[in-house]
Amino acid sequence: MAKKVTAVVKLQIPAGKATPAPPVGSTLGPYGINMMEFIKSYNERTAQQVGSIVPVEITIFEDRSFTFVTKTPPAGDLIKKALGIASGSGTTGKTTVGTLTQEQLREIAQTKMPDLNANDIEAAMRIIAGTARSMGVAIEQ
């Protein structure tokens, strides 16, 4: 389809739980797309993944129609899943919420490799390790 693209927007939102509140409303509203249809379709498509954050890339065309594709979960979500925790530390540096093994780190880096700006797995692991530390997660040496 050769329609002109107005914008490509990526949202990270909870699977099956999109609502017209921000970030969906505040991001998509100004583009004049049928938001209820996006919300309905996204929630339908991600219903099996409730409990995860499922990023979605929305392409908006000049006639205000749109398409979307879902992406791999964000690194933070994969880290929390690997450790079985609900959230990162609200007070980074003061509390540690878990420890990630090198094996878990490598696995998450491999999953996220296609979405990361990293040339090799070591660079990807550094990004994941940094993200984990910023959430109050220690890395096993």
Added chain:
Amino acid sequence: MRWAEITVRVPPDASEAVAQALMDNGCTGVAETASGSNATVTSGWLPVDDLLETRLTRIRERFDRFGEFGLSAPFDMTVRRIADPDWLSEWRKHHKARSFGRRLLVCPSWEESASGTDRAVVLLDPGMAFGTGGHPKTILCLEALDELVRPGMLVADVGTGSGILAIAAVKLGAAHVYASEIDALPRRIAAENAQRNGVADRVTILTPDELDALRPTCDLVVCNIIAETIVELAPLLSALVAPDNGALIASGIVEERYGLVEQALIQNGFEIAEVRADDVWRAIIARRSPVR
């Protein structure tokens, strides 16, 4: 409710950590847009309440420590307060009823112009990109249908998408439309749209295999896809169009692909009656060549 919109310009290696920092501190999600090749802009929203300042402080504190975690620090962070408009109805301002040809009006369901018009009204709410009447290739088809559909005709709509052309054909007088679509989601949306327009009993929605098996002989066939697919489907289109004066509308053809489609249609027993253009798009009206 009022919201605080937090916008952070982020180097690529820190975008995951920034998104996570916002979500760990109360944002229910984040939005990301590209900002040149070396940065993304990540936005998060927090309700303006008693917790706001504490949350913003924690977010800033975390960003300040990114260097310790081996990540680049965010370039900058801004916070502004926004009202919470009714986003659900806001988008409707952008969509208006549109007339096509002499007889058709394509109209969003909330527009009042649907009543009190003597035009044939197709109710269609814009949404996913399956044809909402805004694209030149679909406009060419709507205008051609407006001229060619006569009462009682049997019509096929190959690649129906939202169902807009099938519904328009019925509204213009077609007795029945066989509408095929390869993807399940648009098939469902087309069925809902036919229902909403009160024409569900006159539109049969089929998979491509079902249409191929059925092969109804039609007075008019419309195929609004892309050139390559029309070429591929040319034998089927030829089988669907009634040999005695049946017509085909083939659209979705960019000008540089026109020759391919013309050749395929002629090889499959069509004569090109007319070619219409809108920008780079071409639509062909073809008729079956008389059997010699």
